[in-house]
Amino acid sequence: MGNVLSDVISRAKIIRAAIKQLLELSKSYDDLQKRIDISPGLPVKNPTKSFWMDVPSPVASHRPAIFPGYADVVIIGSGITGTSIARTLVTQSPLNVVMLEARETCSGATGRNGGHIKPPVQHDYQVLKKKYGIKQAQIITRFRRAHVKEMLRVADEDGILKASQARAVDTLDVYYEEEMFEEAKKAVADWKADMPNDSLDYAVYEKEEAIEKFHLSPQVVGVVYNMAGAIHAYQFVTGILEKLLQTHGDQFYLSTQTPCVKILEPTSVNPYYTVITTRGAISTPHVVHATNAWTSHLLEPMRTKIVATRATMTAQRPGTSLSPSSLDGHRSWVFYDKHIGYDYLTQLPSGEHELMFGGGFFQGGREGALNEIGNANDAEYFTGVATHLAGALPILFGERNWGAEMHPNPESLNPSTEWFEGRVKAVWSGLMGISADTLPWVGRIPPKLAGRAQPPPTSAPSPQPKLETKKAQHMVKSSAPPGEWMAGGYSGEGMGLAFLSGEALAYMVMGAEREAKLAEWFPEVLKVTEKRWRKAKVEDLLDELE
Numbered sequence: 001m002g003n004v005l006s007d008v009i010s011r012a013k014i015i016r017a018a019i020k021q022l023l024e025l026s027k028s029y030d031d032l033q034k035r036i037d038i039s040p041g042l043p044v045k046n047p048t049k050s051f052w053m054d055v056p057s058p059v060a061s062h063r064p065a066i067f068p069g070y071a072d073v074v075i076i077g078s079g080i081t082g083t084s085i086a087r088t089l090v091t092q093s094p095l096n097v098v099m100l101e102a103r104e105t106c107s108g109a110t111g112r113n114g115g116h117i118k119p120p121v122q123h124d125y126q127v128l129k130k131k132y133g134i135k136q137a138q139i140i141t142r143f144r145r146a147h148v149k150e151m152l153r154v155a156d157e158d159g160i161l162k163a164s165q166a167r168a169v170d171t172l173d174v175y176y177e178e179e180m181f182e183e184a185k186k187a188v189a190d191w192k193a194d195m196p197n198d199s200l201d202y203a204v205y206e207k208e209e210a211i212e213k214f215h216l217s218p219q220v221v222g223v224v225y226n227m228a229g230a231i232h233a234y235q236f237v238t239g240i241l242e243k244l245l246q247t248h249g250d251q252f253y254l255s256t257q258t259p260c261v262k263i264l265e266p267t268s269v270n271p272y273y274t275v276i277t278t279r280g281a282i283s284t285p286h287v288v289h290a291t292n293a294w295t296s297h298l299l300e301p302m303r304t305k306i307v308a309t310r311a312t313m314t315a316q317r318p319g320t321s322l323s324p325s326s327l328d329g330h331r332s333w334v335f336y337d338k339h340i341g342y343d344y345l346t347q348l349p350s351g352e353h354e355l356m357f358g359g360g361f362f363q364g365g366r367e368g369a370l371n372e373i374g375n376a377n378d379a380e381y382f383t384g385v386a387t388h389l390a391g392a393l394p395i396l397f398g399e400r401n402w403g404a405e406m407h408p409n410p411e412s413l414n415p416s417t418e419w420f421e422g423r424v425k426a427v428w429s430g431l432m433g434i435s436a437d438t439l440p441w442v443g444r445i446p447p448k449l450a451g452r453a454q455p456p457p458t459s460a461p462s463p464q465p466k467l468e469t470k471k472a473q474h475m476v477k478s479s480a481p482p483g484e485w486m487a488g489g490y491s492g493e494g495m496g497l498a499f500l501s502g503e504a505l506a507y508m509v510m511g512a513e514r515e516a517k518l519a520e521w522f523p524e525v526l527k528v529t530e531k532r533w534r535k536a537k538v539e540d541l542l543d544e545l546e
Contacts, residue, residue: 125141
């Protein structure tokens, strides 16, 4: 009788614990819903220090004394999206452009990510094919893969190839779980069958060969190999902006520490948008939102369509035996050991060859991960994720491949920054803009989704082309009809989506979609439409986390 009673009590405790856990998880979802229903606000003033910004750019705090009262185009945001848009507009048209940044130049996600240019196309292709059809799936895939070549081309053209560390790398998707590896192999096979010429660089390596060839942990069950890219995105972006200011100073204006607090629609007195900033107001026929995670601060109807989500990054010193595995900065990785989430890694090709290691979103616990969604505070980071990242690398590579811990090189320490002296040199956070339907939002914003009326067509700028240069000579128009535009919602894959999205958007603003042949290379399904807006449900995305 005593044993039966003890068993009943034990089961009751288990049931109570399960109910308590369920209630706590339910509360987490309730809290999450409240967070994503409110504005992400303006970027916080005291973000965590990103290792990428160890040496600030000369344009980090660019802020001319005279503030313009008018611009043909106002771009809000100075990351990779805004920079791509500005570069294309300024070099391909006579439009004058003002870029506004709430903090320092490139202080958002672009200056805080992992430096990967590595779209996971084999994972996504079948889903895209089923949802959008084979033609759009293939256009999206080629669009994503084109980013490596395009960003290397731009870095070379602008003379920042060395400074930006833009390079091609071989890259590994590393699997530690048999079922996941089998799924990956099927995905690769299906994609190769549909796009054989595009997937020539992809290869699958089984356990023993993968471990021996790539110097990986004995726990690895297989690898998918292909070519990708890596970059110092902060120096890439600031290098482009510095050149634009030097060579097109009469056409391009950058103001940092200038948050945009409000946008007013046209009136009978002023036929333009009025962009209200902390430095004053600017009239413009074109407003471009390049703020990604902060999009819904100024575009309230986009709330729950692009959701700010905080992620954690680290810079770590490699183990003394890691060179055969890492190739000292010429290899990158994604590590898969769970069905949801992954870790990602690049390595710098110089200095202490720091490992730029991020991810761990679910390793801090499902409830902890939920707390990061809708969290726009990059002044802090999630300790659960940071703890995982701080200890994972020797396990992922295998202790023998890792070797002893590397001692810091005093010459590599910036005296103005107190980086840590152990394996983990720096920890910081950054914000992703998670799209409710997982695809970026790029294009003209319908007035209903902007929440504001558009300026009349007669307010469109019509500057004279500078015929002594190549600007605008192959473009039919200097500007499309006035309106608001956006590019964002990259869902953590900004390096493989943002730059060409920015270029495409710039051609849309110029009214030159046909001349730039966008239909051939830009995915139509990324455009912003009311129909897409109605269908995109963040609840569908959250269901995948259950």
